[in-house]
Amino acid sequence: MKKIKFQSIGDYEIINRLDEGTEGITKITLKKDFQKAMIKLGDFSHCIIFTKNKNNLFCYGAKIYRLHEKSGEILINGVNMKGEIVDIKPYFPCEERLENDYTNQKSTAIYxxxxxxxxxxxxxxxxxIQIHESEYLPKDKIESALEKIExxxxxxxxxxxxxxxxxxxxxxCMCNPPYENAPKxxxxxxxxxxxPNPMASTVVRVEAVDKYxxxxxxxxxxxxxxxxxxQIIPYSxxxxxxxxRVPEWVEHWTDYKVFQESKGDIPENNVCGQCGSIYFDLTPGVFSYNDPDHMCPTCKGLGEKLQIDVERIVSNPNKSILDGASVWWGNLRKHREKPNANWMRGEVLALAGYEGKSGSTF
Structure with a gap:
């Protein structure tokens, strides 16, 4: 898998601590490069802040008190955050909230x-969601976490x-949302x-668990x-x-997330008017066997899987590489005596010298 690289989008500080009789306030200051990205965020009353430290990702629901687009400052309720800020998303009830209260879940997470x-x-x-074993995430740790999910x-x-x-x-920093009548x-x-950090957050319902x-x-x-x-964390x-409060262009969406499998009916504007689910446009590239985003990951659109046949490379296994074990490189001793512009043969000879191998063993 490709290495995930995050970048910090801003800093934060607590400017008024939560004490008895007072309301805590946290100030977020976005980096200059990302200040335009907060345009229209003030049309929402709440948002979700995403932060990251070395080991974990964190999500914080927050109420927006004040927002200054020109200075890149956002004042939210006092949230005791950890790590560096990596993303901010508006609070859409149709994506973040369940129809009924849900609190009786065991605390489990895979970080x-x-x-x-x-x-x-x-x-x-x-x-x-297929969990993969790794040095950090061994089999017993995965099974222990999945045991608590029902x-x-x-x-x-x-x-x-x-x-x-x-x-x-x-x-x-700017985009045109695919919502009807939505501004830039x-x-x-x-x-x-x-x-800046293409991460997403989705609330899902568990249908089944196979810990093995x-x-x-x-x-x-x-x-x-x-x-x-x-990362996976409990909804609660x-x-x-x-x-x-949400902008008028999404006021007609539901006040909670609707869990239903798609029946194949895609609305004209690619956005479900009930739950707000977005369907990406189908383009010719989706059906193209050599489009980089849709090609077969195994053959890369060629229809054939390229593999290495070691027996064809090393056709004379009883000889050393310098003496002509491979017809691909030929007799490298002769090449060393009378070199030419064949850089591949030169690399093999350089490797032999680096490894300190004699002609009979390399």
Whole structure:
């Protein structure tokens, strides 16, 4: 998997601590490069702040008190945050809140620790989060975490928009949301995948758990297949707000997340008018076998899988490489006596000298 690289988008400080009879206030100051990204965020009453330290990712629900677009400052309720700020998203009730209160979940999480913990797959008409073993995440640790997750639980899944992890896209601060009548907005006022750190947050419902095969079958995940999963935490870890304000162009959306599998009917504007789910446009590239975003990851659109046949490279295994074990390089001793511009042969000879091997052993 590709290495995940985050960048800090700003700093924060507590300017008024939460004491008896007073309300705590935290000030966030965005870096100059990202100040435009907060345009229209003030049309929302609440937001979610994402931070990161060496081992974990953190999510904090916050109420927006004041926002200064020109100075890049945001005043929120006093939140005791950890790590550096890596993203801000508006609080959409249709994405963040359940229809009914839900608090009886066991506390369990599988943390990021600088590496993805798995990927999202789709098979047998179901979405599955497959957890991968690693040095940090051994088999027993995965099974211990999955034992605490049950059917009917709700989880928050943090994942990576890997298709949008491109240098030129991560510089963008503005976008045109695919919502009807929506104005041009800063990316921190949207859930756009084009953002400084292309991470996403999705609340899902658990349909089944297989701790031995290390997967969780879920409903409600809105990413592409093979999306990299960064972290899983309980839904209740993030503050749930009921009295919220959203812009008029999304006021008609539901006040809670709707969990239903797609029936294949895509609305004309690519956004569900009930739950706000976004469907990306189908383009010719989706059906192209050599489009870089949609080609087969195994053959890269060629229809053939390239492999190395060692027996064809080393056709004379009884000889050393210098004496002509491979017809590809030929007799390297003769080449050393009368060298030419064949740089590949020169590299092999240089390697032999670096390793200090004699002609009979290399």
């Amino acid at each position: 990021f620790n600088e590496n993805p913990i798995g990927e999202y797959l789709f098979f047998n008409n179901s979405g599955v 059917k009917g639980d709700y989880l928050r899944v943090l994942w990576w928009f890997d298709r949008f992890d491109k240098k030129e896209l991560r510089k963008n 907005c800063g990316i921190f006022a949207t859930r756009s995948p084009v953002r 095969n290390h997967y969780i079958r879920v409903c409600g995940f809105d990413g592409f297949e093979n999306s990299q999963i960064l 870890d993030v503050t749930v707000f009921k009295d919220v």
